Amino acid sequence: MTEQNPTIMLFREDLRIQDNIALTCAVERGSKILCLFVDDEKSLFARGSAQKWWLHHSLKALERELQNKMDCPLNIKSGSTQEILHSVIAACQADRVFWSRRYAPHQTATDKELKASLEKIGVKVVSCKGRLLAEPWETLNDGNPYRVFTPFWKRMKAHVPIDQPLPAPKSAHGMKLPTSLSIEDLRLLHSNSELCASFHANWQPGEAGACQRLQQFFVNGASNYSKGRDFPSLSSVTRLSPHIQMGDISPRQILFEATRQFELGRIDNKNYTKFYSEIAWREFSYSLLYHFPSVTDEEFRPAFKHFPWQDNRAGQLAWESGQTGYPIVDAGMRELRQTGYMHNRIRMVTASFLTKHLLIDWRVGMKHFWDLLLDADIASNTLSWQWVTGCGADAAPYFRIFNPILQARKFDPDGDYIRRWVPELSQLPTSHLADPWLAPTDILEDAGVRLGETYPYPIVDHAFARVRAMDAYRGLKTTPS
Ligand SMILES: Cc1cc2nc3c(=O)[nH]c(=O)nc-3n(C[C@H](O)[C@H](O)[C@H](O)COP(=O)(O)OP(=O)(O)OC[C@H]3O[C@@H](n4cnc5c(N)ncnc54)[C@H](O)[C@@H]3O)c2cc1C
The missing domain is CATH 1.25.40.80 (Serine Threonine Protein Phosphatase 5, Tetratricopeptide repeat)
Incomplete structure (x- = not known):
C-alpha cells in the first residue's frame, strides 16, 4: 500500500481539539498531519492588544492539548499564510488542507484567493463549519x-x-517542521x-x-x-x-x-x-x-451616513478614561481598561453615552472597544455598536437614549458595581452614587469626594444632551439618503 501524502490542519479562530470538525476530518483521513497556526494579521482588522494576550495563552493551551491528548505538535509560523502554505507544501508534499470557515469580508476574500492558489497546484482545500x-x-x-x-x-x-459535539480525536501522526517558531516568537504579550x-x-x-x-x-x-x-x-x-x-x-x-x-x-x-x-x-x-459586508464601516441604515457626528476630542478622552462624571459610564470604561471585558448592559450604556450624549461617531467607540476587549469580535462588535446607535439592522430606535442615572439606579441598585470600579466614590451613600453632583456638600465631604478634584463633574448635562441628540436625529430624517 502506498503512503498517502500528508494533510495540513490550518488553525485560525478555532483553537480547540474537541468539536473541531476540520481537525477531526483531517485526522480521519489517516495520513500524517501537520497542525499549523500562522500569525498573519492584515492591518485593517489586526487584533487589539488585549486579544493578542488571549491568543498567546490560547495557543499555549492548544499546543498542550495537542501534545498531551493527541501526541501531535503544533507548528507556528508568521507572515503571509499563502506564501507559508505554499512553501510548507513544497517541503512536505501535503496534498490536502483543512480549515474552519470564516465570515468577515476580508477573511472570505483571503480564503477564496488562498483556495484558488492551492487548487492550482493540485492541493485540495476542505473548509468546515466550526464557528x-x-x-x-x-x-x-x-x-x-x-x-x-x-x-x-x-x-x-x-x-x-x-x-452532539465531536470528541477530541484520539491520536494523530503529527509532523513537526524544523523551521517552526515558538509561540513566544510571535511576541503577542502586552508590554503592560x-x-x-x-x-x-x-x-x-x-x-x-x-x-x-x-x-x-x-x-x-x-x-x-x-x-x-x-x-x-x-x-x-x-x-x-x-x-x-x-x-x-x-x-x-x-x-x-x-x-x-x-x-x-x-x-x-x-x-x-x-x-x-x-x-x-x-x-x-x-x-x-x-x-451585508459593508457594515464593517458603513451604517446598515443609509440615512445615518448624513448624521452630524461631532469632533469632540476632550469628550472622547473623558469617555475612554472613565472620567465623564457619570459613575455608571465611568465604571464600565474602567472595567474594560482593567479586565478586557465589559458587562453587556454597561456596553449598551457606555455606547449610548458616546453616540448620543456626546454625538461622537460610533466607529470611534467601536475601534476603542476593538483594541481593549478580549472578546473583540468583528460581527458582534460592529453590529452591536450599530444597534445601540440606531443605525443597524433591527436596531434600538435612535430616540432610545439610555439615561445613565436611571440605568445605574435600576441595574446597580446597591451600587456594588460602581463602588468596585470607581473607588473614589465608594464611601458615598447608595442614594447618591448614580448622580454625585446632586449630593449635599456635607455628604460629599463625609465621603471624601471633592467634585472637580477627586471625581469630575458631568462633562455634559443629561437633559441638554438628550434634546441635542433628538434634534440631530430629527434633522437626519429630513435629509435625503
Ligand atoms: C457596544 C457593544 C459592543 C459589543 N462587542 C462585542 C464583541 O466585540 N464581542 C462579543 O462577543 N460580544 C460583543 N457584544 C455583545 C455582548 O455584550 C457580549 O457578547 C457579552 O457581554 C459577553 O459576555 P458573556 O459571554 O458573559 O455573555 P452571556 O450573556 O453569557 O452570553 C453568552 C454568549 O452569547 C453571545 N452574546 C450574548 N449577548 C450578545 C449580544 N448582545 N450580541 C451578540 N452576541 C451575544 C456571546 O457570544 C456570549 O459569550 C457587544 C455589545 C455591545 C452593546
Whole structure:
C-alpha cells in the first residue's frame, strides 16, 4: 500500500481539539498531519492588544492539548499564510488542507484567493463549519437574508439541529517542521505587566478554561440568567465571549450542554430560551456581516451616513478614561481598561453615552472597544455598536437614549458595581452614587469626594444632551439618503 501524502490542519479562530470538525476530518483521513497556526494579521482588522494576550495563552493551551491528548505538535509560523502554505507544501508534499470557515469580508476574500492558489497546484482545500451553529446561507427567508432578529431566531430554532459535539480525536501522526517558531516568537504579550497580571487573575484562556467556565455557569448563573444578566455585579452571565471569539469552545458545545441541562430540569424554559436567544444574536450578527459586508464601516441604515457626528476630542478622552462624571459610564470604561471585558448592559450604556450624549461617531467607540476587549469580535462588535446607535439592522430606535442615572439606579441598585470600579466614590451613600453632583456638600465631604478634584463633574448635562441628540436625529430624517 502506498503512503498517502500528508494533510495540513490550518488553525485560525478555532483553537480547540474537541468539536473541531476540520481537525477531526483531517485526522480521519489517516495520513500524517501537520497542525499549523500562522500569525498573519492584515492591518485593517489586526487584533487589539488585549486579544493578542488571549491568543498567546490560547495557543499555549492548544499546543498542550495537542501534545498531551493527541501526541501531535503544533507548528507556528508568521507572515503571509499563502506564501507559508505554499512553501510548507513544497517541503512536505501535503496534498490536502483543512480549515474552519470564516465570515468577515476580508477573511472570505483571503480564503477564496488562498483556495484558488492551492487548487492550482493540485492541493485540495476542505473548509468546515466550526464557528457558527448555522452557516449564513442556511438561515434564509425565501432565499434572502433576515434583517430582523426574531424571525431569524424562530427559523434557527426550528431548523438548526443542535447535534452532539465531536470528541477530541484520539491520536494523530503529527509532523513537526524544523523551521517552526515558538509561540513566544510571535511576541503577542502586552508590554503592560500590570494589565497582564489583571488578565491572569480574571481569565484562563484555552479549552479547559472554557469548559470550566461553562460548567460554573450552570452551577451559579443559569438559573437566574434571564433576569440576572442585566445586573453587572451579579455572576449571572457566562463570560465565555473571549473563549468563543478565539474558538476555545464552539457554540454547539455550549448550546448542546445548555439543552442537556434544560432537559435534565436544571434550568427552566425561561432561562434556557433567553440564553439560546443571546447565542442566536451572535449568529444574527454573523449573518448580517456575511450578507451585508459593508457594515464593517458603513451604517446598515443609509440615512445615518448624513448624521452630524461631532469632533469632540476632550469628550472622547473623558469617555475612554472613565472620567465623564457619570459613575455608571465611568465604571464600565474602567472595567474594560482593567479586565478586557465589559458587562453587556454597561456596553449598551457606555455606547449610548458616546453616540448620543456626546454625538461622537460610533466607529470611534467601536475601534476603542476593538483594541481593549478580549472578546473583540468583528460581527458582534460592529453590529452591536450599530444597534445601540440606531443605525443597524433591527436596531434600538435612535430616540432610545439610555439615561445613565436611571440605568445605574435600576441595574446597580446597591451600587456594588460602581463602588468596585470607581473607588473614589465608594464611601458615598447608595442614594447618591448614580448622580454625585446632586449630593449635599456635607455628604460629599463625609465621603471624601471633592467634585472637580477627586471625581469630575458631568462633562455634559443629561437633559441638554438628550434634546441635542433628538434634534440631530430629527434633522437626519429630513435629509435625503
Ligand atoms: C457596544 C457593544 C459592543 C459589543 N462587542 C462585542 C464583541 O466585540 N464581542 C462579543 O462577543 N460580544 C460583543 N457584544 C455583545 C455582548 O455584550 C457580549 O457578547 C457579552 O457581554 C459577553 O459576555 P458573556 O459571554 O458573559 O455573555 P452571556 O450573556 O453569557 O452570553 C453568552 C454568549 O452569547 C453571545 N452574546 C450574548 N449577548 C450578545 C449580544 N448582545 N450580541 C451578540 N452576541 C451575544 C456571546 O457570544 C456570549 O459569550 C457587544 C455589545 C455591545 C452593546
